[in-house]
Amino acid sequence: MEDSLLYPVINNYRSDQKLDGLWNFKFDPTSVGGQKGWQNGFSDGIEMPVPASFNDFFTDKDAREYTGDFWYSKSFFLPTYFEGQDIQIRFGAATHRAVVFVNGQEIRSHEGGFLPFTAEVSDAVKFGKENVVSIKINNELHRDALPAGDTLKLKNGKRAVNPFFDFYNYSGLNRSVHLLALPKDHITDYSTTYDVSDDQATVHYNITANTEADFKVNLVDENGKVAATSEGQSGDLTVTNPILWNVRDAHLYTIMIDLVKDGQTLDEYSDEIGLRTIEIKGHEILVNHKSVYLRGFGRHEDSIYAGRAFDLNVERRDMNLMKWIGANSFRSSHYPYDEQVYKFADREGILVIDEVPAVGFKMAAASFLGGLDQSFFDGEWVTELYKKHIDQVRDMIKRDKNHPSVLAWSLCNEPDTSTDAAVPYFTKLFNDSVNLDPEKRPRTFTLNEDDTFEKSKCKQFPDFFLLNRYPGWYHKWGYEISDGEAGLRAELDEWKKSDIDKPVVFSEYGADTEPGLHKLPSIMWSEEYQIELLEMFNRVFDSYDFIRGEQPWNLADFQTVEGNMRVNGNKKGLFTRDRQPKAAAFYLRKRWNKLPLNY
Numbered sequence: 001m002e003d004s005l006l007y008p009v010i011n012n013y014r015s016d017q018k019l020d021g022l023w024n025f026k027f028d029p030t031s032v033g034g035q036k037g038w039q040n041g042f043s044d045g046i047e048m049p050v051p052a053s054f055n056d057f058f059t060d061k062d063a064r065e066y067t068g069d070f071w072y073s074k075s076f077f078l079p080t081y082f083e084g085q086d087i088q089i090r091f092g093a094a095t096h097r098a099v100v101f102v103n104g105q106e107i108r109s110h111e112g113g114f115l116p117f118t119a120e121v122s123d124a125v126k127f128g129k130e131n132v133v134s135i136k137i138n139n140e141l142h143r144d145a146l147p148a149g150d151t152l153k154l155k156n157g158k159r160a161v162n163p164f165f166d167f168y169n170y171s172g173l174n175r176s177v178h179l180l181a182l183p184k185d186h187i188t189d190y191s192t193t194y195d196v197s198d199d200q201a202t203v204h205y206n207i208t209a210n211t212e213a214d215f216k217v218n219l220v221d222e223n224g225k226v227a228a229t230s231e232g233q234s235g236d237l238t239v240t241n242p243i244l245w246n247v248r249d250a251h252l253y254t255i256m257i258d259l260v261k262d263g264q265t266l267d268e269y270s271d272e273i274g275l276r277t278i279e280i281k282g283h284e285i286l287v288n289h290k291s292v293y294l295r296g297f298g299r300h301e302d303s304i305y306a307g308r309a310f311d312l313n314v315e316r317r318d319m320n321l322m323k324w325i326g327a328n329s330f331r332s333s334h335y336p337y338d339e340q341v342y343k344f345a346d347r348e349g350i351l352v353i354d355e356v357p358a359v360g361f362k363m364a365a366a367s368f369l370g371g372l373d374q375s376f377f378d379g380e381w382v383t384e385l386y387k388k389h390i391d392q393v394r395d396m397i398k399r400d401k402n403h404p405s406v407l408a409w410s411l412c413n414e415p416d417t418s419t420d421a422a423v424p425y426f427t428k429l430f431n432d433s434v435n436l437d438p439e440k441r442p443r444t445f446t447l448n449e450d451d452t453f454e455k456s457k458c459k460q461f462p463d464f465f466l467l468n469r470y471p472g473w474y475h476k477w478g479y480e481i482s483d484g485e486a487g488l489r490a491e492l493d494e495w496k497k498s499d500i501d502k503p504v505v506f507s508e509y510g511a512d513t514e515p516g517l518h519k520l521p522s523i524m525w526s527e528e529y530q531i532e533l534l535e536m537f538n539r540v541f542d543s544y545d546f547i548r549g550e551q552p553w554n555l556a557d558f559q560t561v562e563g564n565m566r567v568n569g570n571k572k573g574l575f576t577r578d579r580q581p582k583a584a585a586f587y588l589r590k591r592w593n594k595l596p597l598n599y
């Protein structure tokens, strides 16, 4: 678990210099980089953009599909005026595991390719001189790591990944790298919880720092006016006539925290927050005590050229597409996204189900297209896997807890919960995570086809249900879709008869669709069929009042492993990979724009 995951800011006390751009890059297939001194940097590599996945830049398949160790290195100058400050290098994400060196000195390692980590380098850097940061990364997949999969040794001696999940194993420094200079005494974290009513809102805050100190806290509105002030490591900021953060009607305040010692301000941290509450009551999801019906998507951080890397241009387009179509939410399937995505969602009033990369915990997903027939949770890998799983749940919640857009935490995507072996794992997972979020937002995980109401042994854990269902595509497809509808209704009738008094959200359903393929009457892969499948699901959703959300799969087409069911990736997008609409996007826009945004 990371000590601090605060997003970098620049102010009179803190410096933040991005080390993005071209880094030296080398593959290390026989893991000899350490013996060859690459931790001291190297100049005979290739120039690799950061942030970016390395895969799609290459023109040869061995490089694109490369699995194993690989190195990045970059030199940076550290001015003398930073002497006496705490010098850190913060990696937004290194996929999947990394070891960091500065000037040849090993600083730290990190496991997990979708969350930040910070290397404390004050004792390794030279002030007033050039320094070198090197990072060794490994992108192999294992059953005891997240996301789950295998790494194969081919007969030609090369390695290949076998993901138990349906997205490409894009790897590298996928998010920005920051060179930070902080005061020796500094703020390391803060958290907020809320009470809101129409005429008053109270922010209950708590601050952590690396030293004993006094704290002054201001809450400033969007016009720069101080709306409330407080003092102390914890306390309340009470705003009269507040402008609340609402779905698709976002209003942000800035919390400004000063760390003070002997009357002198030594550090400051500021962040944008939203005054709102989240609740689950019976079948309802409530924001500020008002029921919300989720409309949105499963997504991927995925784009041409940059792979899995955060791309500000793509995110701006995706947010505009979601507003155009009438969405009010998305799930960060199947891993935590770059912090800037949640900042976009905060500003746009879009709710986020934040998901940890616990995906592929199901042997039937091995190689995705049909795997071993055993319970994943019977495997000998489960003990080691759990340590990494709960560690990444802790860091995801620690990193994202202050975003008003975060509605809920998805602790797993489609685990195999159909056997008793899953129960002790999920009992521990939900017990160990219950107090991680000061706001106690709902926790859930997605239930896939085989984990029906009747078969899942873990229905008791989630605060609301996320159902991934694929009648019309993976079964009862084409002309049999009417049987698919009947089967879906039969399962939902079971949910309806049950005493389960929680909301159900459909978090995945859809059809691969080749843009431009038209057929009358329809045929699978045609744009007409994608609409017919969505019409079927929407007929079902409109029949059950405990269904409180619809998030078709996926917002956009995305890259996957090669396969006989994948045509250059997954085509279930409502938009193409270059973010242009398929016919179904216009159909869905009509359906969603009939509803009030925060219905």
Ligand SMILES: CCCN1C[C@@H](O)[C@H](O)[C@@H](C(=O)O)C1
Binding pocket: 165, 166, 167, 334, 414, 448, 468, 470, 508, 553, 570, 572
């Ligand atoms: C049946 C597995 C559930 N779901 C997982 C998601 O990651 C895949 O992309 C999606 C699909 O097959 O389109 C299916």
